[in-house]
Amino acid sequence: MRNAIRIVQISDLHLLGDPGSCTNGVDSAAVLERVVPLVNALAPDLVVATGDLTDDGTPAAYHRLRQLLAPLRAPLRACPGNHDDRQAFREAFGFVADAPLRQSLAVAGVRLVLLDSTVPGHSAGRLPEDDLAWLEAECAAHPDTCTCVFLHHQPLPIYVRWLDAVGLQHPDGLLQLLARHPQVRVVAHGHVHQPRRWRYGAQLVASVPALAYQISPLSQEPQITQDPPGFRCLEICGNEVRDCLYFLDGRVVPEPAWNATPIYIR
Numbered sequence: 001m002r003n004a005i006r007i008v009q010i011s012d013l014h015l016l017g018d019p020g021s022c023t024n025g026v027d028s029a030a031v032l033e034r035v036v037p038l039v040n041a042l043a044p045d046l047v048v049a050t051g052d053l054t055d056d057g058t059p060a061a062y063h064r065l066r067q068l069l070a071p072l073r074a075p076l077r078a079c080p081g082n083h084d085d086r087q088a089f090r091e092a093f094g095f096v097a098d099a100p101l102r103q104s105l106a107v108a109g110v111r112l113v114l115l116d117s118t119v120p121g122h123s124a125g126r127l128p129e130d131d132l133a134w135l136e137a138e139c140a141a142h143p144d145t146c147t148c149v150f151l152h153h154q155p156l157p158i159y160v161r162w163l164d165a166v167g168l169q170h171p172d173g174l175l176q177l178l179a180r181h182p183q184v185r186v187v188a189h190g191h192v193h194q195p196r197r198w199r200y201g202a203q204l205v206a207s208v209p210a211l212a213y214q215i216s217p218l219s220q221e222p223q224i225t226q227d228p229p230g231f232r233c234l235e236i237c238g239n240e241v242r243d244c245l246y247f248l249d250g251r252v253v254p255e256p257a258w259n260a261t262p263i264y265i266r
Helices: 028-042 059-069 086-093 129-141 172-180
Strands: 005-010 046-050 076-079 103-107 110-114 147-151 184-189 197-200 203-207 230-237 240-247 252-254
Touching: 005 028, 028 059, 028 230, 046 110, 046 147, 046 184, 059 086, 076 103, 076 110, 110 129, 129 172, 184 230
Parallel strands: 005 046, 046 076, 110 147, 147 184, 184 203
Antiparallel strands: 005 230, 103 110, 197 203, 230 240, 240 252
16 A cells, blocks of 8 residues: 555553563563564554553553563554553653543544543443543544544444443444544454454444453453454555554454445444
8 A cells, every 4th residue: 555654553461560470371571572573563653552551550560561662663652441540641651640641643644533431440431521522523623634543442342241341331422423524434442352343334443452361252251262462553545444463473464455344233
């Protein structure tokens, strides 16, 4: 794809503050040490991390995270997940105290929006009305600009009961907003620890493998799988979007074209 911008999405690192510690049998620090050179080799314009960057939310975990991510050559933007601590996250990523953790930026003619879908003390997510109003204004100000939205919680049920119970609650406000703004081409999220991908209206809605443990897309009860960690690479040129999944077992899996992606039916 000529003159495309390249965005790498990573998610769900679940890093712990204690060196050498593991989360559900996965050493996320060791995973990151392998992932960063792979990401650098792709020469992305931006890396976006969509939450659960730490598992315990401690300052020590964020300190380790910053050290491990320091070799990234591309700029990094992040939004929090339900395992992240807002104050420690703010300090780690340079946010002003008590400021909303939402962001909007332009990269090579593409608009990128990061949302904070977390509710402190809860695993499920929600987008408050003021964030939706802010997103509406952002989209209205750039009606002809290809836009990508990133958040942690899944805005569409994935039909795994226990995961959907802790997904984005009351998502209709967001979904109705997106229907009014077809220039939003991608809605990318984490949280589910598995790759999923649908067309919903004008949008591609996609999740990404975790950089920690993976969760079964089939079991209706929590079940950890032996699938490898991975990340997604998006290439955007105009309104055209292509993407690949990169797995740490060496596989590179091109995702289907837009017209070959299943349509999500609610």
